[in-house]
Amino acid sequence: MTDHLGPALDGTSPGTSPGVTAAAGFRAAGVTAGLKASGSPDLALVVNDGPRQVGAAVFTTNRVVGAPVTWSRQVVRDGVVAAVVLNSGGANVATGPRGFQDAHATAEKVAAGLGVSAGDVVVCSTGLIGVPLASERLFAGIGPAVEALTDGAGPDAATAIMTTDSVPKTAHVRVETADGSFVVGGMAKGAGMLAPAMATMLSVVTTDADVDAATADAALRAATAVTFDRVDSDGCMSTSDTVTLLASGASGVAPAADVFADAVLRVCASLARQLVADAEGASHDIAVHVQGATTQDAAVAVARAVTRSNLFKAAMFGNDPNWGRIIAQVGTVPEHVAPYDPAALDVTINGLQICRAGGAHEDPAQLDLAAAREVHVVVDLHAGDAAATVWTNDLTHDYVHENSAYST
Amino acid sequence: MTDHLGPALDGTSPGTSPGVTAAAGFRAAGVTAGLKASGSPDLALVVNDGPRQVGAAVFTTNRVVGAPVTWSRQVVRDGVVAAVVLNSGGANVATGPRGFQDAHATAEKVAAGLGVSAGDVVVCSTGLIGVPLASERLFAGIGPAVEALTDGAGPDAATAIMTTDSVPKTAHVRVETADGSFVVGGMAKGAGMLAPAMATMLSVVTTDADVDAATADAALRAATAVTFDRVDSDGCMSTSDTVTLLASGASGVAPAADVFADAVLRVCASLARQLVADAEGASHDIAVHVQGATTQDAAVAVARAVTRSNLFKAAMFGNDPNWGRIIAQVGTVPEHVAPYDPAALDVTINGLQICRAGGAHEDPAQLDLAAAREVHVVVDLHAGDAAATVWTNDLTHDYVHENSAYST
Structure with a gap:
């Protein structure tokens, strides 16, 4: 198995990847439509040239959602997705009936350019809430985006969906099977408003495996539940976030469902880990x-x-290493949610057990948290055998600075 | 009715107050036991000289609690409290069996000094979690505290319980009835780790009204539920926080339960509002x-x-005035908790309706939030007739600074 993952949730080292164009059967583009004041690329297109056009998606669970989410939920219902169009520079959230018309028209114009049905075009938007989309600019950018489509432009697409991200996020994995190999690749954006209950960013994952819509949907839901859903940069759930999985079948390889799901999981894990690493203003x-x-x-x-x-x-x-603040938070979880004995709690930071049986143990002064960006906290409840990991970032001056000066 | 409240939750202007010694039948003291490295006062005592020694208390709902909370829950069970001893400079949380012995011994030494039962002495501690109490210093300070007791030392006690507070918090109200007047007064500390589910700080409320334990308990619970419980400075629930109400009966006035409850409410409201105003590093x-x-x-x-x-x-x-971040948060509340239609949401900031029916309305640029410390946000769900207010603070560089450098 060849592994071109970026840093995964278990902390492997970063790599580079073509992302959404790593798999056969896909073209992508990233262009400048003029939605961002900065003049940076802001319009991305990912097209599935088949032979299959299988699609699945997972959306934010926020009750306040953008028009693109409302539109795209309908698109994926039949398990067929031909293309995903994504823009930064405007979230198209809280924009009323016009917002939905804009999302619909975006899909129509992409569909016309590609010769597909608008009902097979997923639309994703990110940016400020409550500001009408500069839709004329967006529409005018679609033609050039279609023109720019190539099977090597995954990195361009990953760049065009960036907002406060400092780097594009891509990953892919090639999996060998007895019948040949298949590829899963993807891109993601998001450096704030990362919070659980899925939907923490925009991401497109592509594969040339030959899978049906049900297999794609199951693999995507299983993967996001333990990757994107386990990233909680700042506790703020977005209104827009969407992860779409497209399968072209171009490899001609039909992997077993668990083999396919594992590959999707690894790509999502890498992308999620990259989101944490690039969270707004974080130092850990x-x-x-x-x-x-x-x-x-x-x-x-x-x-x-x-x-x-x-x-x-x-x-x-x-x-x-203020472990008192850790056990104080553990104590806020109701007993019916997580039974445990407060007098049995252990806390370990970077391998040093500084709290044992609910009290001080090793001297925290032995820890040098400044030495590395990663910090590993282990809380042992001593109540059962289940475990889970959630990633977050530290709260920094830069976080406050970036988020106090975003819209103005 | 004479009103010496500090700023109440509805925003009346601040005042000064003797706090816990405003009511007849109480003495207090605030001394330096040497628990704080700064040498500032760190030990407070409030004594109820009767004729009645009615007590009630509300504690944190955190499952991880300090030894003083474990001790004091027993003390208040019979509705009799003779004194409250409070120290800053050490929370006595996650300190194991020794921590409980320290809390018990503190009560014993106060009881011996006052000639009361240790089982009638509430103990409150605040400071770092997981650090053993400097109990010998604390014990040595109890004698001087008893010596210093006077019926005018409420402000001294309020000063001795401060941690990162920049000012002591006191309030009182005198209520006239057909049978004469009674007083309710109080003090509080807390400038971080303020979060709901009660228990957001240490507070002692005293009254010379002639009330029984059930009336005191009901009044205190009703008051804290809509005051201290509605303050959420940083979302972090403490392990230690305790609000105790002591009634001496010294006024000889037995007010109607609702009149008494209203007075307790107003004092708690004032103290809670003062906590918000002094939250760590806040500018709004x-x-x-x-x-x-x-x-x-x-x-x-x-x-x-x-x-x-x-x-x-x-x-x-x-x-x-980024109202998109407000409606995004409204959207995170599950429908079974708060039914509403996202397309019906209105948001008003400082009187300007900047979001109407889920979309942009008045121009936010008309708002000058820098002009005042207070910001009033109104969210109308248009789903029913119920309402509630929760207070918080802004997230500032100073908050990050103070809380990244607290224990080290």
């Missing part, structure tokens, strides 16, 4: 691993309680 | 008022979703 990537839980849901609930704590996150920024 | 006090909800619980859930958003709070710091 923090993995909170909860073990000894009665259920995985209990482990996730405890981990999220820790990753949501501003006091804990600010302490991490200060390289201060 | 933000009231999020949710109306048009189906139930008060629904209104509180939506308000809390907004007050927990780092993106919203950072925008407030930047004086940026």
Whole structure:
């Protein structure tokens, strides 16, 4: 198995990847439509040339959603997706009936350019909420985007969907089977408003495996549940975020469902880890691993309680292994959600057990959190065998700066 | 009715107050035991000289609690409290069996000094979690504290419980009735780790009204539910926080339960508002008022979703009326918790309706959030008649600074 993943959730080293054009049967483009004041690329297109046009998607669970989400939910219902068009420079959220018309018209214009049905075009938008889309500019950019489509432009597409991201995020993996090899690749954007319940960013994942819509949907849901859903940069759930999986079948290889799902998982894991590494203003990537839980849901609930704590996150920024702020957060999880005995809690940071049985143990002064960007926190509930990891970032001056000056 | 409240939750102007010694029948003291490296006062004592020694208390709902909370829960069970001893400079949380012994011994030494039962002495501690209490210093300070008790030392006690507070918080109110007047007064500390589910700080409320334990308990619970519980500075629930109400009966006035409850409410409201005004590093006090909800619980859930958003709070710091971040948070509340139609949402900031029916309305550029410390956000769900207000602060560079450098 050839592995071109970027850093995965378990912390392998980063790589480079063509992303959405790594798999056969796909073309992409990234162009400048003029939606961003900066003049940076802001319109991306990913096209599935088949022979199959299988599609699946997972959307934000926010009740306030952008018009593109409303549109795209309809598109993926039949399991057929021919293309994904994505723009930065405007989220098209809270834009009323005109917003939906804009999303619909975007799909129509892409469909006309490609000779496909508008009902098979997923639309994704990211940017400020509540601002009408500069739709004329967007529409005018679609022709050039179609013109620019090539089977090597995955990185261009990944660049065009960036907002406050400092680098494009791409990953792919080639999997060998007895019948030949298939590829899964993808791109993602998102450097803030990362929070769970899926839907933490925009991402497109492509594959040349020969899979049906049900297999694609199951693989995507299983992968996002333990990757994008386990990233909680700042606790803020977006209104727009969408992960779409497109399968072309161009490899002619029909892998077993579990082999396919594993490949999708690895690509999503890499992309999710890259999101954490590029979170707005962060100086630490923090993995909170909860073990000894009665259920995985209990482990996730405890981990999220820790990753949501501003006091804990600010302490991490200060390289201060303040474990009291960790157990205080563990204590906020109701017993019916996560049964455990507070007097049994262990906390380990970067391998040093600084809290044992609910009290101080090793001297935290032995830790040098400034030495590395990654911090690994392990909380052992000693209540069962289930475990889960949630990633977050520290709370920094730069986070406050970036997010106090975003729209103005 | 004479009103010496500090700024109440509805925003009346601040005043000064003797706090816990405003009511007849109480003495207090604030001394330096040497628990704080700074040498500032760190030990407070409040004594109820009767004739009645009625007590009630509300504690944090955190499952990880300090030894003083474990001790004090027993103390208040019989509705009799003779004294409250409070120290800053050490929370006595996650300190194991020794921590409980320290809390017990503290109560014993106070009881011996006062000639009361240790089982009638509430103990409160605040400071770092996981650090053993400097109990010998604390014990040595109890004698001087008893010596220093006077009926005018409420401000000294309020000063001795400060941690990162910049000012002591006190309030009192005198209520005239047909049978004469009674007083309710109080003090509080807390400038971070303020979060709901009660228990957001240490507070002692005293009254010379002649009330029984059940009346005191009911009044305190009703008051904290809509005051201290509606303050959510940084979303972090403490392990230690305790609000104790002591009634001496010294006025000889036995007010109607609702009259008494209203007075307790007003004092708690003032103290809670003072906590918001002194939250660590804040530059804005933000009231999020949710109306048009189906139930008060629904209104509180939506308000809390907004007050927990780092993106919203950072925008407030930047004086940026980014209402998209508000409706994105409203959207995170599950429908079974708060039914509403996302297309019906209105958002008003400082009187300007910048979002109407889920979309942009008045131009946010008309707002000058820098002009005042207070910001008033109103979210109308248009789903019912219930309403609630939750207070929070903005997320600032100073918050990150103070909380990244607290324990080290």
